[in-house]
Every structure is written in structure tokens, then in C-alpha cells.
Amino acid sequence: MEVKFNVRRYDPESTNAVEHFQEYLMDMEDSSTVLDGLIRIREEVDGTLSLRCSCRSAICGSCAVRVNGEAGLACNTKIIDVLSGEGNTVTVEPAGNLPVVKDLVVDFEPFWEKVKAVEPWLQPAGEEPKTEYLAPDEDMLHLAGVVSCILCGACVSDCTVMEVDSNFLGPAALAKSYRFVGDPRDDSNQQRFKTLNEYGGVWDCTRCMKCVEVCPKGVAPMDRIMSLREKVMEAGYTNTNGARHANAFVDSVKHSGWLDELKLPIKSFGIFNIKAMIGLIPLAIRSQRAGKVPPIFHKSIPGVENVRRIFEKVETKK
Amino acid sequence: MKYAFYPGCVSRGACPELYSATVEVCGILGIELDEDALKGASCTGAGVLQEKNQRLGDTLNARTFAMAEQSGNPLMTICSTCQGVMSQANERLLADPEYMASINEDLSEEGLEYKGTADPKHLLWIIAEDLGIDFLESKLVKKLDGVKLAPFYGCYIVRPSKALGFEENPGRKQALEEIIETVGGEVVDFPGKTLCCGFPILTINPENSVNMVANHTIDAKDRGADAMVTPCPLCHLNLDGYQPNAASARKREIDLPIIHLPQLLGLALGIEPEKMRLNKHIISTKKLLSELAISP
Numbered sequence: 356m357e358v359k360f361n362v363r364r365y366d367p368e369s370t371n372a373v374e375h376f377q378e379y380l381m382d383m384e385d386s387s388t389v390l391d392g393l394i395r396i397r398e399e400v401d402g403t404l405s406l407r408c409s410c411r412s413a414i415c416g417s418c419a420v421r422v423n424g425e426a427g428l429a430c431n432t433k434i435i436d437v438l439s440g441e442g443n444t445v446t447v448e449p450a451g452n453l454p455v456v457k458d459l460v461v462d463f464e465p466f467w468e469k470v471k472a473v474e475p476w477l478q479p480a481g482e483e484p485k486t487e488y489l490a491p492d493e494d495m496l497h498l499a500g501v502v503s504c505i506l507c508g509a510c511v512s513d514c515t516v517m518e519v520d521s522n523f524l525g526p527a528a529l530a531k532s533y534r535f536v537g538d539p540r541d542d543s544n545q546q547r548f549k550t551l552n553e554y555g556g557v558w559d560c561t562r563c564m565k566c567v568e569v570c571p572k573g574v575a576p577m578d579r580i581m582s583l584r585e586k587v588m589e590a591g592y593t594n595t596n597g598a599r600h601a602n603a604f605v606d607s608v609k610h611s612g613w614l615d616e617l618k619l620p621i622k623s624f625g626i627f628n629i630k631a632m633i634g635l636i637p638l639a640i641r642s643q644r645a646g647k648v649p650p651i652f653h654k655s656i657p658g659v660e661n662v663r664r665i666f667e668k669v670e671t672k673k
Numbered sequence: 674m675k676y677a678f679y680p681g682c683v684s685r686g687a688c689p690e691l692y693s694a695t696v697e698v699c700g701i702l703g704i705e706l707d708e709d710a711l712k713g714a715s716c717t718g719a720g721v722l723q724e725k726n727q728r729l730g731d732t733l734n735a736r737t738f739a740m741a742e743q744s745g746n747p748l749m750t751i752c753s754t755c756q757g758v759m760s761q762a763n764e765r766l767l768a769d770p771e772y773m774a775s776i777n778e779d780l781s782e783e784g785l786e787y788k789g790t791a792d793p794k795h796l797l798w799i800i801a802e803d804l805g806i807d808f809l810e811s812k813l814v815k816k817l818d819g820v821k822l823a824p825f826y827g828c829y830i831v832r833p834s835k836a837l838g839f840e841e842n843p844g845r846k847q848a849l850e851e852i853i854e855t856v857g858g859e860v861v862d863f864p865g866k867t868l869c870c871g872f873p874i875l876t877i878n879p880e881n882s883v884n885m886v887a888n889h890t891i892d893a894k895d896r897g898a899d900a901m902v903t904p905c906p907l908c909h910l911n912l913d914g915y916q917p918n919a920a921s922a923r924k925r926e927i928d929l930p931i932i933h934l935p936q937l938l939g940l941a942l943g944i945e946p947e948k949m950r951l952n953k954h955i956i957s958t959k960k961l962l963s964e965l966a967i968s969p
Contacts, residue, residue: 424864515868515869515885516869516874516881518868518888519881519884519885519888520878520880520881520884523881554878558874558877558878559874559877559878559881560874561828561869561871561873561874561881561885562720562724562828562873563828563832563868563869563873564828564829564832564833565828565832565868565869567832567833568832568833568834581723581724584724585724585725588725595877596876596877596878597877600721600876600877601721601724601725604719604721604722605721605722605725607716608715608716608718608722608733612713612715612716613682613685613715613716614682614683614686614716614719616682616683616686616687619876620875620876623876623877624876634879637917637918638914638915638918641914641917641955642687642914642955645953645954645955646689646950646953647687647688647689647690647914647953647954647955648687649686649687650686656712656713656714656715657712657713658713658783661713661736661782661783662715662733662736664782664783665729665732665733665736665779665780666729668779669726669728669729669732669779670726670729672726672728672729
């Protein structure tokens with residue numbers, strides 16, 4: 356089949372260093388991957404095209420790019436599955452949220468800095484055992500998904516928070532943190548929680564699920580971040596807008612069966628947070644004017660006692 | 674066609690216009706809303722409650738599903754977030770009969786049992802799949818010719834695609850664009866249409882949240898959009914309510930009305946804007962309505 360590759364190019368050393376798209380028409384097999392196409396372009400058509408790849412088997416994590424706007428590994432993306440529009444087009448761009456070095460190659464330094472920031476190594480306490488540190492299989496099972504991470508950067512590429520805030524630790528580093536927080540042999544959770552609870556940590560995730568959707572290895576970073584939130588709160592770190600928001604939300608559903616939208620922002624910011632309370636005033640005035648204010652007296656849903664009973668029964672179950 | 678109507682918290686709270694527009698539009702399209710079946714249903718948990726205790730969230734949603742089953746009608750949502758949270762809960766319940774049985778045990782005291790037949794569906798999908806685009810077209814009284822509309826889905830109605838049944842229903846990926854085109858609008862495509870509006874971190878990291886609002890509304894505006902259309906009231910709240918903050922953060926005018934999906938349908942079905950509270954938005958819809966030659 357004839358495929359039109361629409362590849363985003365950028366060469367900082369060129370005399371005209373501007374990002375642009377370049378088209379390559381290639382005759383490909385039905386079974387070909389996007390990486391097969393890119394390698395053939397480089398070898399047969401245009402030797403100046405830069406890309407990064409190694410194993411071609413979705414193990415090394417080198418070839419993460421954006422295909423038709425969404426991150427993934429070029430080596431496990433079949434062209435036939437992503438052809439779009441007229442003329443059998445596939446658009447390939449470098450991974451997002453990382454600086455472009457050249458064409459499809461991005462600089463991973465900011466990625467590694469964040470992974471390093473979560474101290475991704477085992478920090479056990481006590482005397483070193485004579486052989487290795489042992490852990491029961493059943494305690495390690497929940498880490499099976501997260502150890503599958505190949506650090507390809509697909510989740511970071513498409514993270515919607517990193518797009519607006521380079522300070523956010525991001526899905527890859529946070530999933531890596533969970534790998535050690537959840538390891539029964541690790542003993543530095545208090546220190547880890549402190550970092551995770553800070554600005555740029557677990558509370559800054561928007562739960563948009565983009566990382567879950569694009570991860571080629573089923574790591575589900577966002578689900579790990581949610582588990583970390585719970586662990587951070589259990590450890591007593593509850594003096595954040597995030598923790599207050601989660602608690603206020605759950606309390607509202609428990610007591611009335613549904614969301615009290617008036618109280619939620621006040622409880623999240625904390626009523627004594629004068630600056631935030633003043634910050635809410637313009638919105639309150641705008642909403643009031645537009646008639647977009649939730650009922651002042653928040654009534655419970657009919658039969659709310661059944662909801663409360665479920666809370667009491669299930670709150671202790673996980 | 675009759676549905677057990679699940680309005681969600683927001684259409685009964687800060688977005689009353691969504692509730693009125695839905696009722697008006699469904700009336701014309703022959704979608705009969707059973708507003709009593711789920712009167713006692715709780716909030717879905719919106720993913721927030723699930724952070725703390727997923728089982729608790731699944732139990733509350735199984736309870737809602739059981740109530741819908743009892744009514745004998747399929748469940749209709751009007752919020753991307755409700756839809757996504759319900760679809761994910763349903764996927765977990767259906768995948769594990771033991772889990773479902775133990776959750777049903779907790780529901781039994783109330784005389785409820787979820788049998789597994791609820792198929793929660795957003796109004797967007799109901800129109801595209803159950804009613805059909807041809808039917809919608811046959812009901813239109815005013816084509817909104819020439820109006821440029823940017824779609825904005827909301828995360829939970831596009832991800833995770835597996836739980837949302839995208840494989841079985843590939844049309845769900847483009848349903849909003851299809852409806853925009855059917856009512857005569859021109860789709861303004863932009864990469865932000867399936868990204869986060871920033872609402873979930875509104876009280877946690879307001880600066881990031883406002884930056885998301887700014888990026889999406891400015892991008893759509895600069896690509897020529899007259900308005901943005903969303904099936905998610907949470908996206909609406911942030912993109913509409915915080916647009917003035919986004920404009921002042923970027924020191925420019927944005928002025929992009931954020932229209933709920935039923936409001937868009939209503940305009941093409943000839944419903945008076947006031948009945949759908951189009952005059953009750955933070956970002957005024959006046960200019961949009963006058964371009965469409967509709968008196969507000």
C-alpha cells in the first residue's frame with residue numbers, strides 16, 4: 356500500500372532552522388510498523404532524517420513519537436491501524452513536553468531529572484542481609500504492572516499538566532515512585548511522601564487519563580498517582596488543597612448523596628485561607644449575575660440513609 | 674424511546690441551563706425522560722471518591738445501575754464525567770462476577786440487585802447511535818449555517834477508550850463533530866478538543882487550571898471558532914467561568930461562548946434561547962445568537 360508519511364522536521368544547525376512538515380511517499384507492506392516506514396525513509400530516501408530506535412520490539416523504549424497527535428512507540432504501531440484521511444496519511448511528530456534535539460529526537464535530560472528526583476532505588480532500613488533482600492511474592496504482585504515501565508516517555512509526551520507546568524514531576528516519575536513506595540522492603544516512605552506531597556507532586560495530576568491511554572506497557576501511571584495520593588493522606592499529610600478537596604468531596608456525597616458545589620471550593624482552599632477566599636469573590640459575583648449559583652440550601656437526595664449505610668459498610672473495605 | 678434520566682450533580686447545581694436545555698431538546702426529539710427512576714441515585718464519585726476507595730464508588734454506581742434496571746429503561750447521562758466514571762465502574766463489575774456478587778450483597782439490604790444489564794449512555798451517544806443522525810436531521814427547523822464551532826469532549830468521554838466501548842462503537846470518536854455538521858455548523862478542529870479543561874485541579878492548582886482554559890479557548894478562537902460546544906458541564910464551568918481569568922492572565926480578549934451540547938441542538942430545533950438559559954452564561958452568547966439571526 357502507498358503511504359504518505361507527514362513528518363515534522365527541525366534541524367537547529369540548518370541555515371533556516373524552523374519546524375516544518377515534510378512528506379514522504381512510501382510503498383509499505385500491510386504488516387509494516389511506523390518505525391519500519393521511518394527507517395526506510397532514512398535509509399532509502401532521505402539520510403538527513405533523524406530518529407531514535409533500537410530493539411524494534413517494544414522493549415527498549417527508544418522510539419516514542421507522536422503518531423497522528425498521540426504518543427506511542429513507532430515500533431509497535433502498525434501503519435494500517437493509524438492511516439487517516441484521504442491519501443493514506445500518517446503524521447509523525449517528536450514526543451511532546453521535551454525539547455527537540457533534531458527531527459524526531461528529543462532531549463531526555465528533563466525526563467531523567469524528574470525520575471532521579473523520586474530517588475528510584477530501594478532504601479531499606481536495618482542491617483544488610485547476608486543474601487538478597489527478600490519479599491513475599493504476594494506483596495510484590497501489585498507492582499507487576501508498574502515494573503513493566505520501559506521509560507519510553509510516551510506518558511510524559513502527552514501529559515496535559517506538563518504542557519502547562521514544567522515543575523510537575525509527571526506520570527513516569529510518579530509511577531516510578533509508586534514502585535518503591537509500594538515495595539515492602541523499602542523503608543523511606545516518610546521522606547518519599549514529603550516530596551510527593553509538595554508542589555509539583557501527586558496533587559497536581561488532573562486525572563485526565565492521557566497517560567493511561569498512551570502507555571504502551573499498561574503501567575497506568577495515573578492509577579499509581581491516585582494510590583500515592585491515598586497513601587500520602589493515610590500518612591497524615593492532609594494539609595493541602597488536594598487532600599482537603601478529596602475529603603470534602605467524599606463527605607458531601609456521604610452526607611447528602613450528592614455534591615455541595617458551594618461548600619467544595621471553600622473547604623478545599625480552607626475557610627481561613629483569606630487570599631483564596633478573596634480570589635473566589637469575582638467568580639462568585641459573575642456566577643451570581645448569570646444565575647449560575649448552586650442552591651444555597653443543599654438538600655439531601657431522597658433515601659440518603661441508604662447511601663450513608665453503604666458508606667459505613669464499605670468505607671473499611673477496599 | 675424512554676430513558677432513566679441521570680442528570681448528575683452539576684446540572685442540578687451550577688449549570689441549571691444544562692438541565693433545562695436537555696428537557697426541552699428531549700421533548701422535541703421524542704426522548705422520554707423518566708425523572709423519577711434515579712431521584713434517589715447518588716453522585717458517581719466523579720473519580721475523586723474512587724481515589725480514596727474504588728469499591729465504595731463501584732457500590733454507589735452499582736446501586737444507580739440497579740435502580741435503572743428496576744425502571745426497565747436504559748440509563749441516560751448528560752455529563753462526560755458521570756459517563757466515564759459509570760462506564761469504568763460497569764466494566765469492573767461485569768468483568769468479575771465474584772466482585773459483583775459481593776457488591777450486590779452490600780446492596781441487598783435496600784432490596785436492590787444489579788444484574789449487569791445497565792448500559793449507561795450519554796445523550797451524545799444516544800443521538801448518534803439510538804436516534805440516528807438522519808432522525809436528528811429530519812427534526813431540524815433551523816440550520817446553523819456558517820457558524821464555526823470547536824468541539825470539546827471532556828476527558829472522561831474519550832478515555833479510557835476501552836471502558837467507553839470505542840472499539841465496538843468507533844463512531845463515538847467523532848460523534849460531536851458529526852452532530853455539529855448535522856446542525857449546519859462548521860467544525861473547527863484543534864488538538865485540545867480531547868484534552869483536559871483543568872477543572873479537576875481548579876482548587877488544587879488554580880494557575881495550571883487557568884492556563885489550560887487559556888490554551889484551549891485561545892487556540893479555538895485563533896482558529897476561527899465562534900463558540901465551543903461541550904457534552905461536559907464540568908468543562909463548561911471551567912472554560913466559561915474562568916475564561917475572564919484566562920483572558921486577564923494572557924492580557925488579551927478571548928470572548929468565546931461555551932455552549933452545552935443540548936443548547937446547540939436546541940438552537941437548531943427552534944427552541945427559544947431563553948428557555949435554555951443561553952442568557953445565563955458568564956461569557957455572553959448574544960453575539961453568537963445575533964450572527965445566527967436568532968433573537969435572544
